[in-house]
Amino acid sequence: MSEILNTLMQDARVWQGHQHIRTNQPAEPTGYQALDNQLGGVGWPRGALSECLLDAPGIGELQLLLPLMQRMSHSGKTVFWVNPPHTPYAPAFAREGVNLDQVILINTEDEGDLLWTLENCLRSPVTGLVMVWPGKLAAREIRRLQLAAEAGSNVCVLFRERRYAEQNSPAALRLELAPGDHQDLSVNVLKRRGSWPGQCCSLAMHHRADLAFQEAPRVVQGPWSGRAG
Amino acid sequence: MLWLYLHFPHLLLDHIRRSRENPGALAVVEGSGQKVIQACPQARAQGVRAGMRLKTAISLAPELGMVRADHQQEARILEDQARWLYRYAAHIVLVPPDGLLAEVGSLQRLYGGLQAVWQTVEQGLNERQLNAWIGIGHTPLAARLIARTGKGECTADKGHILRALGQMCLLAAEFEDKTRARLQRIGLNTLGEVLALPSNELARRLSPETLAYVQKIQGNRADPKTPWHPPHYFHQQIDFAQEVEQSQGLLFSLQRTLSELEEDLCWRQQDTDSLLLVLQHRHEEPTRLRVRTSGPEHRSETFLNLIRLRLEQQPLRAPVISLVLSVRRFLGREAGAGRDLLGETQDLNEAWHTLISRLQARLGEAALQQLSPQADHRPERAWSASEVLRRPGTRLPDYTQLPRRPLWLLKGPQPLTAAPSRWFSGPERISGGWWDGQRVHRDYYIAQLESGQLAWVFRDVRDGWFVHGWFG
Numbered sequence: 001m002s003e004i005l006n007t008l009m010q011d012a013r014v015w016q017g018h019q020h021i022r023t024n025q026p027a028e029p030t031g032y033q034a035l036d037n038q039l040g041g042v043g044w045p046r047g048a049l050s051e052c053l054l055d056a057p058g059i060g061e062l063q064l065l066l067p068l069m070q071r072m073s074h075s076g077k078t079v080f081w082v083n084p085p086h087t088p089y090a091p092a093f094a095r096e097g098v099n100l101d102q103v104i105l106i107n108t109e110d111e112g113d114l115l116w117t118l119e120n121c122l123r124s125p126v127t128g129l130v131m132v133w134p135g136k137l138a139a140r141e142i143r144r145l146q147l148a149a150e151a152g153s154n155v156c157v158l159f160r161e162r163r164y165a166e167q168n169s170p171a172a173l174r175l176e177l178a179p180g181d182h183q184d185l186s187v188n189v190l191k192r193r194g195s196w197p198g199q200c201c202s203l204a205m206h207h208r209a210d211l212a213f214q215e216a217p218r219v220v221q222g223p224w225s226g227r228a229g
Numbered sequence: 230m231l232w233l234y235l236h237f238p239h240l241l242l243d244h245i246r247r248s249r250e251n252p253g254a255l256a257v258v259e260g261s262g263q264k265v266i267q268a269c270p271q272a273r274a275q276g277v278r279a280g281m282r283l284k285t286a287i288s289l290a291p292e293l294g295m296v297r298a299d300h301q302q303e304a305r306i307l308e309d310q311a312r313w314l315y316r317y318a319a320h321i322v323l324v325p326p327d328g329l330l331a332e333v334g335s336l337q338r339l340y341g342g343l344q345a346v347w348q349t350v351e352q353g354l355n356e357r358q359l360n361a362w363i364g365i366g367h368t369p370l371a372a373r374l375i376a377r378t379g380k381g382e383c384t385a386d387k388g389h390i391l392r393a394l395g396q397m398c399l400l401a402a403e404f405e406d407k408t409r410a411r412l413q414r415i416g417l418n419t420l421g422e423v424l425a426l427p428s429n430e431l432a433r434r435l436s437p438e439t440l441a442y443v444q445k446i447q448g449n450r451a452d453p454k455t456p457w458h459p460p461h462y463f464h465q466q467i468d469f470a471q472e473v474e475q476s477q478g479l480l481f482s483l484q485r486t487l488s489e490l491e492e493d494l495c496w497r498q499q500d501t502d503s504l505l506l507v508l509q510h511r512h513e514e515p516t517r518l519r520v521r522t523s524g525p526e527h528r529s530e531t532f533l534n535l536i537r538l539r540l541e542q543q544p545l546r547a548p549v550i551s552l553v554l555s556v557r558r559f560l561g562r563e564a565g566a567g568r569d570l571l572g573e574t575q576d577l578n579e580a581w582h583t584l585i586s587r588l589q590a591r592l593g594e595a596a597l598q599q600l601s602p603q604a605d606h607r608p609e610r611a612w613s614a615s616e617v618l619r620r621p622g623t624r625l626p627d628y629t630q631l632p633r634r635p636l637w638l639l640k641g642p643q644p645l646t647a648a649p650s651r652w653f654s655g656p657e658r659i660s661g662g663w664w665d666g667q668r669v670h671r672d673y674y675i676a677q678l679e680s681g682q683l684a685w686v687f688r689d690v691r692d693g694w695f696v697h698g699w700f701g
Contacts, residue, residue, distance in 0.1 A: 055680070056680055056681075056682050057637055057682065057699045057701050058635075058637065058678075058682030058683050058684055058699030058700055058701055059681055059682055059683070059701075060683075060700070060701065061701050062636040062637065062701035063636070063700075063701065066636075076577070078581065086637040086638060086639050086640060086698075086699065087612070087637070087638045087639070087640060088600060088636065088637065088638075089608075089612060089634055089635060089636055089637060089638035089698060090600040090601055090602045090603075090611075090612035090613075091602040091611050091612060091628070091631050091632075091634050092631075092633075092634040092635060092636045093600075093636065094601075094602045094628035094631060095628050095629060095631040095632075095633070095634065096636075097628075097629075100599070100600055100601055100602075101599070103599065103600060104585075104597055104598070104599060104617060105597070105598040105599070105600060105614065106588065106592065106596060106597055106598075107592075107596050107598075108592060108596065109592075109596075113591065113592060116591065117588060117591075117592065120584060120587055120588060121584070121588075124580055124581075124583075124584045125577060125580050126577055126580050126581040126584060127584075178681070179680070179681025179682065180681075183677065183683060208636070208683070208700045208701075209633065209635070209653060209654070209675045209683055209700045210633045210654070211653050211654070211675070
């Protein structure tokens, strides 16, 4: 009996109050040490869904996934972008060292196609990472995707609006992303397996635009200041 | 030389019967639709005979399926059979409308005896659900005559063949009507008696053509035949006796054709990546479906799954009367690379092609895209999207010299509605496009908006401010 209990404890399938246990679930490092520390030292869970909840693009949300994309595309795994709101800009990704041959962009027309596509991608052994901008999803459908991700043991990241933070979701990891004061990205862990949620950390993201970290940015004065807007 | 002749007594009937789901009585009627020409065993059991008037036949078997005889169609079906026979024999001659001739003397060593050749052919006929009478003779004509009597024997012995020919009556020997009447008037009844006549007498009393015919049967005169060569494409037509309204019905008959394609590809050691499926309707333009796989493929199961997906997406417009499957593009087959000896690890290359083909079949080929940078200064032209074609290699050009760009590019520049809260860098002037009329003259800045988004904004030549990308 105690043996079963021990395995349950070690697999972090049972919550034990404040104890933080390093889970031995399969995971992919995020590439950001500060975030990895908050996520039990491992990173993005494999074979499970992760959610990133954010209000608007352009706060460093892709930069957050860039190390994983680089690693996956170079290890011969395919990275799928499903229904992105804007165009992933090829020259920028090429410059960052993402192997674009392994990146496939998919646009689906209706929700049925979307779920079917995701399930197929998630179950395939060639997939490394699936990034989805799903729009509206019912909890039942997220559960379906969760099962597909488990079957294929792949990383799947859903980008959803921040208002879904209050709603319940079967995803294994939920991160709330918000812009920080110094072009950084503040990450709030809403849910994760094996521990209490509520950790916060701030990741420096100013390098995404080659901005030198500076308190007062040097404003280039010019004729535009009066006319903008 | 030894010849094998295949006589198909009712080829059209077999062709239609084997692609039918429910085996019912079936008959082939004459072009004018008055007479039954061929009847299948079920129809014969109900009393339908060849040569019977159609009305009589229908009253005997009310459920009788009818197919109108069509010579072009028959010729095409015969060619299908020749393509199949070509796997076993190199020298094939088409004998329209219902015969195939193959030189088998040279095959005996390959197959280990004439008996083995015979069995191979017979087995193939059974697999293809075809009825054929086989005959072997030392000349093409002898083989044909023996086959058409339906008493073919597996022997290479010339004496035996001549004896069999000798017992044949004049009608079976296929003399012209006039010649046959004259021979009968002389008092000859079997082919053997004609063969026994001295040749100069035969030429003098009858005609030189008759002599030539007899000599060709005997093998004393050359009877050259031009061999048939298979065309380099796969083409098969399925004709339905009843119109098919459900795609399920199409899939059933496609299954057989696709497995024949698989076998054909297997014999050629080739793969293909595109199939063309043409569905003929009675009153409408034919539907053309191009089914593409993302990589070389030969398995019928994969093709069938892709076609099923396509048909699910695209319901039939009208009932289908016939269906043509053709393949014109062949690729050399390569051995699966990433496979280990015991076949335990999955072949990733294959899995990739399967996944992409499935997605393309359901979503359409344009729904999947691959991105690549292009050499252009204008941001909206510095990238391109292309269809996913094949699994890429891992060779990478060096892109580290490219300028800093945002990870998101907007599908079109959006007007900047409020002044940014902070400006970071700029201006970066991008000017170009005078060479193709798509003129761009902009100053780009990196700025942070009130919402915290880091934007790539520009001011164009008319002083308008736009957001063109997000530093995501």
